[in-house]
Amino acid sequence: MSDATSARMIRKSLDDAPVRVVSARANLRTRLRNLWSRRELLTSLIFSDIRIKYKNSALGIFWSMLSPALTLGIYDLIFSVIIKNGYPNFALYLFSGLIVWNMFMTAVNLATGVIVDRAGLVKKVSFPREILALANVGASVVYFVIQLGVLCIFLLALGHAPAWGYLWLLPISFLALYLLTASVAIVMSAITVYLRDMKHLMEVLLQLWFWLSPVVYSYQHTISARLHEHGLTWVYFLNPITPIMMTFQRIFYVKTTVLSTVPPHPVLHILPNWTASSYLSMNLTLLGIMVLLFLSSLMIFGRLEGNFESEL
Amino acid sequence: MTIVIDVENVSKQFKIHHERSQSLKERLLHPKSGSTEVFDALKGVSFRVSTNETVGILGHNGSGKSTLLKCICGVLQPTSGEIRLRGNLAALLELGAGFQTELSGRDNVYLYGAMLGLSKRHVDAIFDNIVAFSEIEHFIDTQVKFYSSGMYVRLAFAVAVNVDPDILVVDEVLAVGDERFQAKCVDKIRTFQEEGRSILLVTHQADQVRALCDRAIVLDGGLMIANGSVQDSLRIFREHLLEDAVLHDRIGHQADVAIESITTPSGSFDVRSGAAMHFDVNISSHTAYSGNFVMEIFTRGGLLVSRSDSQASPVNLTPGLNQVGVDLAQIPLLDGVYDVNVGVVDHHGTVIAWKEQAASIQVTYNGREGGIVELGASIRQL
Numbered sequence: 001m002s003d004a005t006s007a008r009m010i011r012k013s014l015d016d017a018p019v020r021v022v023s024a025r026a027n028l029r030t031r032l033r034n035l036w037s038r039r040e041l042l043t044s045l046i047f048s049d050i051r052i053k054y055k056n057s058a059l060g061i062f063w064s065m066l067s068p069a070l071t072l073g074i075y076d077l078i079f080s081v082i083i084k085n086g087y088p089n090f091a092l093y094l095f096s097g098l099i100v101w102n103m104f105m106t107a108v109n110l111a112t113g114v115i116v117d118r119a120g121l122v123k124k125v126s127f128p129r130e131i132l133a134l135a136n137v138g139a140s141v142v143y144f145v146i147q148l149g150v151l152c153i154f155l156l157a158l159g160h161a162p163a164w165g166y167l168w169l170l171p172i173s174f175l176a177l178y179l180l181t182a183s184v185a186i187v188m189s190a191i192t193v194y195l196r197d198m199k200h201l202m203e204v205l206l207q208l209w210f211w212l213s214p215v216v217y218s219y220q221h222t223i224s225a226r227l228h229e230h231g232l233t234w235v236y237f238l239n240p241i242t243p244i245m246m247t248f249q250r251i252f253y254v255k256t257t258v259l260s261t262v263p264p265h266p267v268l269h270i271l272p273n274w275t276a277s278s279y280l281s282m283n284l285t286l287l288g289i290m291v292l293l294f295l296s297s298l299m300i301f302g303r304l305e306g307n308f309e310s311e312l
Numbered sequence: 313m314t315i316v317i318d319v320e321n322v323s324k325q326f327k328i329h330h331e332r333s334q335s336l337k338e339r340l341l342h343p344k345s346g347s348t349e350v351f352d353a354l355k356g357v358s359f360r361v362s363t364n365e366t367v368g369i370l371g372h373n374g375s376g377k378s379t380l381l382k383c384i385c386g387v388l389q390p391t392s393g394e395i396r397l398r399g400n401l402a403a404l405l406e407l408g409a410g411f412q413t414e415l416s417g418r419d420n421v422y423l424y425g426a427m428l429g430l431s432k433r434h435v436d437a438i439f440d441n442i443v444a445f446s447e448i449e450h451f452i453d454t455q456v457k458f459y460s461s462g463m464y465v466r467l468a469f470a471v472a473v474n475v476d477p478d479i480l481v482v483d484e485v486l487a488v489g490d491e492r493f494q495a496k497c498v499d500k501i502r503t504f505q506e507e508g509r510s511i512l513l514v515t516h517q518a519d520q521v522r523a524l525c526d527r528a529i530v531l532d533g534g535l536m537i538a539n540g541s542v543q544d545s546l547r548i549f550r551e552h553l554l555e556d557a558v559l560h561d562r563i564g565h566q567a568d569v570a571i572e573s574i575t576t577p578s579g580s581f582d583v584r585s586g587a588a589m590h591f592d593v594n595i596s597s598h599t600a601y602s603g604n605f606v607m608e609i610f611t612r613g614g615l616l617v618s619r620s621d622s623q624a625s626p627v628n629l630t631p632g633l634n635q636v637g638v639d640l641a642q643i644p645l646l647d648g649v650y651d652v653n654v655g656v657v658d659h660h661g662t663v664i665a666w667k668e669q670a671a672s673i674q675v676t677y678n679g680r681e682g683g684i685v686e687l688g689a690s691i692r693q694l
Contacts, residue, residue, distance in 0.1 A: 041427060122387075125427050310327060
């Protein structure tokens with residue numbers, strides 16, 4: 001009896017409980033607040049995603065290092081050994097670009113189908129749906145951190161110091177990368193509900209995107225002169241991955257001008273010779289744009305999610 | 313009494329695509345192919361639920377009850393209108409919908425808890441209760457994909473009811489599981505009621521509403537057609553069900569049968585326990601019809617005391633007014649008021665005419681037995 005009475009006392013406190021409103025469309029502020037209030041769910045989903053991915057594989061999470069390492073080995077073999085591009089320490093150059101690309105690609109690939117794949121959940125349990133895409137992004141952040149660790153070990157093994165004067169740019173650049181990845185992941189996850197082809201189309205688009213980003217080649221050395229000649233430099237820099245990647249390369253590859261390893265050892269301009277402050281202003285501008293992009297992606301998602309129920 | 317659910321003028325429209333084209337090719341080649349129809353699943357529904365109240369939502373398939381529930385849980389957004397909620401809500405729309413089959417039971421409990429909005433520390437605190445309630449201690453670290461469907465459902469229900477919700481929303485999940493588990497679920501709901509929580513129960517089983525709810529809402533074609541006491545709502549629900557059957561049933565419309573009244577020779581429905589009773593039921597019919605007569609007796613608490621054998625009570629109705637006599641040799645009921653429902657069913661058991669709460673019998677009993685029925689047990693020491 002006293003139990004029931006005390007329970008009633010607790011229930012009475014509902015007078016002061018906050019009121020949640022379910023209405024036609026939540027505004028951006030509410031969306032952000034809802035996301036923030038469910039951050040524990042996000043963490044839960046990230047780690048369950050990772051656990052599921054490696055559940056039945058013998059090497060487990062080790063694959064998140066092994067598969068980029070194998071990709072790295074293949075590109076190194078092709079471009080450095082077979083094509084002989086002459087970049088000294090090419091593996092390091094590749095690694096600094098691939099680490100950025102892997103984070104973006106892994107998350108977008110996973111997130112593109114995530115709402116369709118988890119339709120059962122989306123139709124029956126209430127939570128901010130963009131968390132599903134953000135969980136994929138979160139998992140790829142975890143892989144990113146692991147790969148960053150491997151990169152550090154790589155640097156130590158080579159006795160190669162990062163550019164200390166630029167290292168502080170890393171968090172800004174990473175934040176921009178995170179917001180870009182999250183925006184694309186969120187929008188793609190919603191669009192795929194309406195157009196199931198997106199999953200296949202995205203695979204091709206990501207391939208194209210990869211070659212438009214300076215991962216296996218150097219923008220400065222290979223194409224900057226020709227782009228400049230046609231006044232198309234700005235088009236190349238519409239790809240937000242490029243400035244992020246170049247910052248990473250500047251930090252970890254360090255050298256802007258090197259001597260080719262291929263005789264007669266000409267001088268190669270691998271990275272632009274910009275100062276730290278121009279890298280900073282580039283990254284800050286990018287970060288600003290990415291914040292806007294992220295907010296718009298949430299709004300787009302909000303518009304699209306209204307009809308998920310009838311499309312899934 | 314605080315209002316915990318306030319549904320205000322909620323409407324929901326669905327776009328229904330005929331000839332769905334979800335491939336890019338289809339959309340590019342035939343941008344206008346397939347017609348889109350707008351379907352109103354809910355039309356301006358408003359009602360409120362307070363603390364310490366259990367409300368049933370009745371309606372047949374397609375009446376909009378699941379849509380309404382999904383809007384309340386936030387799974388769907390209403391097209392217009394607003395729902396205001398106070399306190400935390402746990403929804404049992406489909407047991408185990410949030411489960412990841414690759415993960416162990418333990419991991420799923422944490423994941424599902426997070427989905428319902430609990431912190432890890434909170435789940436830690438209630439974990440043992442959840443496992444105990446679900447009775448799957450030995451398998452908690454097994455991957456959920458190896459669970460039997462019963463284990464799956466038990467674990468999901470255990471999580472949902474142990475999260476200490478202020479509002480519990482239940483959608484026909486009580487229909488799953490074995491009898492013992494169902495009883496356990498009903499027990500848990502009763503405990504929740506005693507604790508003053510609010511429960512919203514969707515079902516199309518009238519018996520369940522009678523047994524558990526304080527109030528009931530009836531939806532029909534997206535409109536709320538009743539919001540009141542369980543008895544009133546059930547009556548409206550039954551009547552609408554009949555109207556629908558008459559509209560949709562080819563055989564049904566021939567027989568325009570209605571229960572007009574129920575009377576006793578003395579005009580009084582008071583009876584002594586153990587005495588005999590006689591009813592006269594007046595049934596009007598537009599055509600000749602032969603079916604079966606059926607009578608139900610309920611306690612005021614909503615418990616079915618007895619339903620007459622509907623297979624063996626044939627009635628042959630002639631056009632005009634017919635009279636059916638019901639003889640009860642003796643009424644072994646104890647003190648109380650009992651409601652009588654009468655109806656006519658066809659040979660398949662489908663209801664043709666029905667009158668809910670056609671009469672109320674007042675039984676007086678002088679003995680000391682308790683309960684609803686007098687068994688007259690005689691006790692002697694051996």
